[in-house]
Amino acid sequence: MNVIDTIKNAAFASAIQAALKYMDKDPETNIPKVMSIVDKAAPEGWYAGQRNAIRQGIAEKGNWYELATKVWELDPEVRKTFFTNFIVNASLKGSALQKETEEKEDCNVPWAILLDPTSACNLHCTGCWAAEYGHKLNLSLETIDDIITQGKKLGTYMYIYTGGEPMVRKKDIITICERHPDCEFLSFTNGTLIDEEFCQEMLRVKNFVPAISLEGFETANDGRRGPGVFEKVKHAMQLLKDHNLPFGISTCYTSVNYKDITSEEFYDMIIEAGALFIWFFHYMPVGNDAAPELMPNPEQRKAVYERIRAFRSSKPIFSLDFQNDAEYIGGCIAGGRYYLHINAAGDVDPCVFIHYSNANIHEVSLLDALKSPIFQAYRKGQPFNDNMLRPCPMLENPECLPKMVKETGADAVVVMMMKFCDPEEYDYPIYKAELEKAGIPELYLETDQQLSTFEQIRTRVQSFTEMLI
Numbered sequence: 272m273n274v275i276d277t278i279k280n281a282a283f284a285s286a287i288q289a290a291l292k293y294m295d296k297d298p299e300t301n302i303p304k305v306m307s308i309v310d311k312a313a314p315e316g317w318y319a320g321q322r323n324a325i326r327q328g329i330a331e332k333g334n335w336y337e338l339a340t341k342v343w344e345l346d347p348e349v350r351k352t353f354f355t356n357f358i359v360n361a362s363l364k365g366s367a368l369q370k371e372t373e374e375k376e377d378c379n380v381p382w383a384i385l386l387d388p389t390s391a392c393n394l395h396c397t398g399c400w401a402a403e404y405g406h407k408l409n410l411s412l413e414t415i416d417d418i419i420t421q422g423k424k425l426g427t428y429m430y431i432y433t434g435g436e437p438m439v440r441k442k443d444i445i446t447i448c449e450r451h452p453d454c455e456f457l458s459f460t461n462g463t464l465i466d467e468e469f470c471q472e473m474l475r476v477k478n479f480v481p482a483i484s485l486e487g488f489e490t491a492n493d494g495r496r497g498p499g500v501f502e503k504v505k506h507a508m509q510l511l512k513d514h515n516l517p518f519g520i521s522t523c524y525t526s527v528n529y530k531d532i533t534s535e536e537f538y539d540m541i542i543e544a545g546a547l548f549i550w551f552f553h554y555m556p557v558g559n560d561a562a563p564e565l566m567p568n569p570e571q572r573k574a575v576y577e578r579i580r581a582f583r584s585s586k587p588i589f590s591l592d593f594q595n596d597a598e599y600i601g602g603c604i605a606g607g608r609y610y611l612h613i614n615a616a617g618d619v620d621p622c623v624f625i626h627y628s629n630a631n632i633h634e635v636s637l638l639d640a641l642k643s644p645i646f647q648a649y650r651k652g653q654p655f656n657d658n659m660l661r662p663c664p665m666l667e668n669p670e671c672l673p674k675m676v677k678e679t680g681a682d683a684v685v686v687m688m689m690k691f692c693d694p695e696e697y698d699y700p701i702y703k704a705e706l707e708k709a710g711i712p713e714l715y716l717e718t719d720q721q722l723s724t725f726e727q728i729r730t731r732v733q734s735f736t737e738m739l740i
Contacts, residue, residue, distance in 0.1 A: 291354055298343040302329060302336065337587035341547065346515040352477035353517065356455035361428040368426030378641045379607030379650050383429040384422055385623050386415060387615040388443065392436040394461055394496055407435070408615035412443045414632065418613065419451050421637040432458035433623060435615060441469060448476035457482055459521050463500060465507035470514045482521040482550055483507065485541070487531040505544070512545030519548035519589075524575055525565040526554075533578040538586050548589040551579060563700070576660075594666075598659035605664075606649025607641045621649050625665055625672070626686060629679065644679035651678075673709035682739055683712040685732065712739060 328335025342350065361382065369380040391407040410418075419430060437444060437458045448456055455478055462483035473479050486492040489501040511518045520541050522532045531537055532551075541549060553572065554565050567575065576595045583590055597603065604610055605622035612623040617633040619640040620626055630640035640646065652671060654662065661667035664675070676684060684706060706713045714735045 288355075288359075291351060295347070298340060302339050302343070334583075334585055334587045338547070338589065341587060342517075344515060345517055346474060346477075349474065349477045349516060352452075353455065353480070356428060356453060356478055360453050361455055365426045365428040370426075372425045376638065376642060378638075379646060380425045380641065381422075381427055381607045381610045383431055383610045384418065384427055385431045385433050385610060385612040386410065386418065387434050387613065388415060388432055388437050388440045390435040390615045391439045392434065392461075393439060393464060394436070394500065409440075410613070410615055410617065412446060414617070415443070415447055416450055418632060418637060419447065419454060423451070423454070425638065425641075428454045430454055430456050431610075432456065432460075433612070434459070436461055436464070438464040438469075441472075444479065445472045445476055448479050452476070452478060454478065456480070459484065461496065461500070462504040462507040465510060467510060470510050470516060473511075473516050474514060480517050480519070481507075481511070482519045482548075483546075484521045484523075485532075486522065487528045487537065488540075491528055491531060508541075508544040508546070517547050518545065519550060520546045521550045521552070523552045523554050524567060526567050526571055527565060529567055529571050529575050533575050533582075535582075538582055538588065542586060542588050546588060548591065550591045550593065551575070552593045594663070595660060597662035602654030602656065602659055602662040603649075603664060606646050606653065608649070608653055611641075611646075619643075621645055622665075627672070627676070627684060629681070645675065648675035648678045669705040670709075673705045673711055676706070676711055677709070681711075683714070683735070685714045685735070686716065 329339060345353075366382065369382065372378075372380045387408075387410065389407055389409045391409070422428075422430070432444065438460050441464065444456070444458065457480045460481050460483055462481065465481065465483075483504055485501075485504060486495055492501045492504070493499065508518065524532050538549075553567050553575070572595070576592070579590050579592050579595070582588075600609065605625070607621070612620040613632055614620060614626075617631045618626070618628040619630045619632055619635075619637075620628045627645060629645050630643045632640065635643070649664075652664065652675060655664040655668045655671050656662060664671035686703075703713060703715070712735075714731065716731065
């Protein structure tokens with residue numbers, strides 16, 4: 272970062288802090304004025320389109336203004352910490368350092384890192400064997416701490432927990448928040464472990480935000496997750512709202528539930544509950560018991576696309592569409608371009624949905640993983656399609672993954688997944704077909720989460736290796 276950029280960044284950070292104090296005095300009056308403060312200090316071209324949209328929405332006192340007022344109802348210290356960590360550290364200071372590192376090291380540097388603290392879960396969802404805490408994979412507290420320490424040196428200040436159920440590791444999650452108060456932490460969670468004590472901890476550390484999973488209304492949600500889970504989620508949301516804490520919703524849409532979770536009724540329900548954002552993912556079938564019929568077809572995906580964008584201009588909630596928002600960020604965001612994934616075994620994956628890794632965080636540094644063959648292949652190949660609505664190198668462009676396997680010099684691909692767990696099982700049938708077409712040997716291993724010995728797996732891998740020699 273040169274001297275001029277440093278001065279600009281410092282000026283912008285100061286402007287953000289001044290704007291926050293300015294709004295605190297009289298939010299209703301001053302929120303419409305704050306964007307002019309931001310515009311004067313923002314680096315040239317910095318999120319210009321987004322700033323324009325927000326500015327217009329606030330000026331019209333529409334849904335964006337209503338959302339801004341809801342944000343200002345949050346606990347003041349939590350709100351201040353969020354703006355500092357998310358806007359100043361992650362989006363400004365961090366982005367500048369990421370760019371500097373990318374140029375120096377000739378590799379991608381992610382804006383966010385997804386981590387699986389554990390593969391354990393407290394629920395008994397239909398088809399999922401994650402019933403007990405024993406015999407599970409875990410990243411140790413010190414490993415997570417080290418990943419974040421390394422990440423900050425590269426410019427990454429945003430961390431997102433996946434799993435498993437991250438809240439199984441409540442104490443460690445809070446400890447990490449304490450050790451890294453300059454980072455923002457988001458966690459995908461089923462919400463059932465959020466209680467009064469944890470809300471108090473969130474208020475204390477100020478830099479943790481849950482994204483609670485909902486499959487739809489009570490019947491659909493509890494049909495998969497178990498009786499009473501919907502009510503537990505409602506209770507968790509009420510606790511968070513009562514404590515003026517930020518949270519959002521994470522939902523997976525299928526060919527069956529897509530109308531419900533993009534309905535006005537569903538939107539109004541979660542907005543009334545206090546959610547500030549909703550993150551949409553679409554179902555992708557993987558595994559021996561996958562259900563391809565649940566994957567949204569093009570017409571259904573188009574309907575979701577249109578509904579989400581319609582509500583963006585009318586509902587006071589920030590929505591993200593993981594698959595369809597690629598048009599705003601230039602295609603695929605994986606491979607460290609904007610994010611990467613580290614699973615509970617330490618494998619560094621280019622994508623949370625593509626479990627092809629050639630680096631393990633227990634064996635190499637984060638920077639070395641980013642410079643490894645598979646990540647370099649991603650960097651070289653992005654974007655994988657000029658059509659930004661077809662960004663994925665596996666789902667819409669399945670020929671790309673075998674190509675990258677060849678380019679990285681791999682002799683074969685071993686796919687090991689836990690049975691039925693949605694975050695772990697995506698797209699296998701798609702890239703299996705492409706690997707076969709390309710003549711690349713692959714071995715599929717499916718395990719349950721109660722596995723106590725890997726001897727059978729070890730034997731299968733050894734046999735597969737011998738076959739390749």
